[in-house]
Amino acid sequence: MCNACLIENVRKSAMSRRGFFARSAAAGVAAVAAGAMAAKPALAQSTGKVVDLTWTLTPEFPTFDGMPGIEFAPDKDYAADGYKIWKVSFFEHSGTHIDAPAHFAEGTNTVDMLPPESLMCPLCVIDLKAKAAEDPNAMVEPEDIEAWVSANGEIPEGACVAMNSGWGAKMGDPSFRNDGAGNFAFPGFAKAATDMLLEMGVASIGVDTLSLDPGNSADFAVHYSWLPAGRYGIENLANLDAVPAAGATLFVGAPKHGGGTGGPARVMAVV
Template sequence: MCNACVIEHVKETMLSRRSLFMGAAASGAAAIAASAISARPAMAQASGKVVDLTYVFDEKFPTFDGAPGIAYEEAVNFDKSGYQLWKLTIVEHSGTHIDAPLHFSKDGMSVDQIPAESLICPLCVIDISAKAKDDANAALEAEDVQAWVSANGDIPKGACIAMNSGWGAKVATPEFRNTPDGKFAFPGFGKSATDLLAEMGVAAIASDSLSLDPGNSPDFAVHNSWLPGGRYGIENLANVDQLPAKGATIFVGAPKHARGTGGPARILAMV
């Protein structure tokens, strides 16, 4: 399916689901905030090492539509004024960034309304890099979540689940976004996994690729189900391969502009 067709299909889906998700978003946000408070004991294991999970954001960083996500204009010149200042034009969903519920729901929470307590979470990392080596559009599915639980124990309520697909190694290449013939190709979450994680009371999901959904998704099924439930997502997470499967705490420095559907964020983990 062409990029424009995908976007048009998403618009139609969002409108048809508006009334369905309005109530779910409000109740979901309250439940997630409560889960975040109960998750505090799971965040006490960190030893103090900080891992920066944020890419440097410039005009060359890959974006979904291929256009630069940031533009600079000199507002104050140092030689003339003794200080310097840029005027920035930024696309919300570019660089390492957060997806707020409002991104895929007409009346969902904007980024400034996300409860602060849900932005500090126990972090669980699920590794699907072996699958992604053979399939550029590999998806983290329910069986991957179940395998993680079998190996590591229960996922805490209010946690953030990060996907490690190994895709960060491609970030400086065209393959981070698409195949040589221009088709989207990158790993993401499968709806079977996010439905299960929602039942577990997870607050957020994070991908080390360009999107929460795999590149070949025809309908953004994860965006359309996860975000309207009052949960948030993170895309383009860096250095995920430096994190343990469990025991770290993630700090999501979400932007706080009114009516925001998301935005570039500084994401840190304490390990």
């Protein structure tokens, strides 16, 4: 299926499901999520080292729909005005950015409503690089979570669980977004895995790719289940090789524009 067709099909599907998600939220799904989102963060016993997990957003940065995610227009200039100001226009889901629940579920939290406690949390990083090297649409599966727990201990309630697929090494190359035939191709989470993380009380998930779902997803199953449950996601994380599997604390500088479905964020980890 062509990328444009996929995007249109997903748009229609989203509209048809709005009522369902609104009823689900009213039935208490979001209330359950609130406990995880407000969980007291377990701060790392850190050395004070700060790792920037954020890509610089430019008009050339790859986006899901292929359009420039940000545009700059001069408003004031040093020569004429004595100082510099750009007028900046951007799409919410560009660069390293937040997916708020409202991105895929009407009636749920917009980005300005995310509990601040959920934006400072333990970071757990699942290494998916070996699987992704063999399959560009590899997924974090329940067994990957089980292996992480076996090696590192329990995932703290309220944590962010991030996938490190090694995809950051592809930044600047067309293969970050597409395969040789022009189809979306990048790793993501499997719904079975995020369902497990919901039960564990995880507050957010993150990926070093364009989408929480793998590139070959035809239904955005993770978006349609994780976000309506009151959780948030982070896409296009950078530098995950520079943080440990466990022990770092994540700081998410989420935007706070009223009614937003997400937006570019400055994401950092303290190790």
